[in-house]
Amino acid sequence: MHPMSWLNERLGVGATVRGFLDRPVPANIGWLNTLGSATLFLIIVQIVTGIALALFYVPSADHAYASVQNIDALRFGALVRGIHHWSASALVVLIGLHVLRVFFQAAYKYPREVTWVVGAALFAVVLGFAFTGYLLPWDQKAYWATVVGTNVAGSAPIVGSVVIDLLRGGPALTTESLTRFYGIHVWVLPAVLLIGVAIHLFAVIRQGIAAAPRRTPLVADVPGESQRDRYAREYAAEKHDGHPFYLSLLKDAVVSAVILAVVVALALAVGAPLEAQANPNAVGYVPRPEWYFLDMFQLLWYVSGPAEPLVIFLIGSIGFLVFLLVPFIDRGRKRHPRQRPIATALGTASVLGVLLLTAQGAMAPVASTDVAATVNASTLTVAQQAGLKVFQVQGCAACHRLAGQGGTAGPDLTSVASRLSAAQIQQQITSPRDKMPPYADLAPGDMSNLLDFLSTRK
Numbered sequence: 001m002h003p004m005s006w007l008n009e010r011l012g013v014g015a016t017v018r019g020f021l022d023r024p025v026p027a028n029i030g031w032l033n034t035l036g037s038a039t040l041f042l043i044i045v046q047i048v049t050g051i052a053l054a055l056f057y058v059p060s061a062d063h064a065y066a067s068v069q070n071i072d073a074l075r076f077g078a079l080v081r082g083i084h085h086w087s088a089s090a091l092v093v094l095i096g097l098h099v100l101r102v103f104f105q106a107a108y109k110y111p112r113e114v115t116w117v118v119g120a121a122l123f124a125v126v127l128g129f130a131f132t133g134y135l136l137p138w139d140q141k142a143y144w145a146t147v148v149g150t151n152v153a154g155s156a157p158i159v160g161s162v163v164i165d166l167l168r169g170g171p172a173l174t175t176e177s178l179t180r181f182y183g184i185h186v187w188v189l190p191a192v193l194l195i196g197v198a199i200h201l202f203a204v205i206r207q208g209i210a211a212a213p214r215r216t217p218l219v220a221d222v223p224g225e226s227q228r229d230r231y232a233r234e235y236a237a238e239k240h241d242g243h244p245f246y247l248s249l250l251k252d253a254v255v256s257a258v259i260l261a262v263v264v265a266l267a268l269a270v271g272a273p274l275e276a277q278a279n280p281n282a283v284g285y286v287p288r289p290e291w292y293f294l295d296m297f298q299l300l301w302y303v304s305g306p307a308e309p310l311v312i313f314l315i316g317s318i319g320f321l322v323f324l325l326v327p328f329i330d331r332g333r334k335r336h337p338r339q340r341p342i343a344t345a346l347g348t349a350s351v352l353g354v355l356l357l358t359a360q361g362a363m364a365p366v367a368s369t370d371v372a373a374t375v376n377a378s379t380l381t382v383a384q385q386a387g388l389k390v391f392q393v394q395g396c397a398a399c400h401r402l403a404g405q406g407g408t409a410g411p412d413l414t415s416v417a418s419r420l421s422a423a424q425i426q427q428q429i430t431s432p433r434d435k436m437p438p439y440a441d442l443a444p445g446d447m448s449n450l451l452d453f454l455s456t457r458k
């Protein structure tokens with residue numbers, strides 16, 4: 001007996017699978033429609049290479065870096081890590097392009113609203129993977145970019161200190177933070193991702209692939225017809241002229257194969273970077289975020305002043321909410337980009353804005369946070385020098401300028417002692433007035449050294 005019919009006799013899914021592959025899809029769908037399946041393909045690549053890496057990776061500050069070096073020394077180890085690294089970037093690009101295709105073709109309109117909302121949430125999940133995965137190699141770049149990244153998250157109003165506690169497990173980046181990042185990266189986010197992808201695919205299969213928008217609809221209006229009936233008639237007409245689904249699958253396979261070839265080529269030619277092991281004392285290190293976070297970094301740089309965290313938080317959450325709810329905001333029937341001038345203009349402006357911010361972020365000189373390079377250490381006592389080190393190690397300079405170095409998210413501390421008493425500074429550090437993350441868990445010795453150092457800043 002044919003093995004397929006043996007299996008079919010037991011499972012009875014032959015007809016379903018055949019129906020799935022043979023069902024008609026609209027004729028006018030093209031190469032742009034392969035972006036979604038290419039995204040799915042890269043997610044599968046990430047799962048497979050990620051599981052392989054997890055078999056060798058040790059999520060502890062003492063061993064993480066050595067275990068990554070060990071992976072690179074294994075046969076195919078560097079290749080697998082390289083694929084995981086480059087495929088992560090490719091995934092961000094492809095999910096972005098997929099979103100743009102769906103947006104400009106207004107494929108999120110009735111009856112595909114749920115597909116969009118779940119897809120938009122998946123976009124955020126992918127960025128979460130990127131953020132948490134970045135720390136895992138535990139090299140300098142990973143460490144210092146995450147210090148800055150978690151500081152930014154920590155400056156959000158109300159939820160900031162909770163977020164920072166949740167992510168770091170304490171005020172500084174330690175083994176505990178690494179374990180959290182790892183747990184989120186390999187357990188929490190994959191679970192959310194798989195559920196989201198399942199719902200997204202179910203909705204795609206149930207509603208069928210949206211036809212590309214036409215300026216003149218395929219069917220004429222019938223007066224008094226409901227939107228639902230009209231859509232059903234139009235989609236049936238699109239499918240009537242269509243072709244079987246497996247023909248589009250061939251296109252999908254071609255695109256996925258090309259993407260895999262590019263990712264493997266990058267993994268072989270460039271590989272995954274690994275800098276020196278993370279050193280919390282190497283405070284001169286100037287962190288740079290991965291390219292897909294450069295736009296947010298740049299935005300942060302533009303909005304400064306006391307309202308900064310609030311502005312960032314508002315822009316961020318309103319922006320994401322609008323993105324999530326696009327199908328309920330743009331509700332008209334028209335789908336062609338030229339017949340939706342406002343949506344098309346806003347979409348184009350957002351794309352240009354992100355590209356511009358990313359380019360500026362990539363070219364901007366980064367503020368050095370090496371305060372020790374400009375403070376005259378010879379005038380400091382031993383305790384004050386230790387305090388300077390605490391200032392650096394705790395990442396205070398990421399938000400505060402001191403002696404011409406450091407960030408601008410918080411006030412300049414160059415002459416903080418002329419404004420505030422030691423008690424007031426301590427009060428600010430343990431329970432900040434407003435946007436600053438609290439450092440309630442500083443060791444008493446570190447705290448007194450830090451206060452001693454800051455008392456010299458008159």
Ligand code: HEC
Pocket residue numbers: 151152154155391394395396397398399400409410411413416419425428429432433434435436437439450
């Ligand atoms: C995420 C950014 C951020 C980090 C990191 C940060 N601060 Fe702040 N800090 C602020 C902001 C914003 C303010 C303004 C008041 C507020 O929002 O609490 C501030 C205020 C202060 C003030 C009061 C200054 C004044 O003139 O009123 C002191 C002192 C201070 N920070 C010290 C520190 C020290 C010491 C550290 C490191 C242990 C640190 N900060 C880390 C953002 C930060």
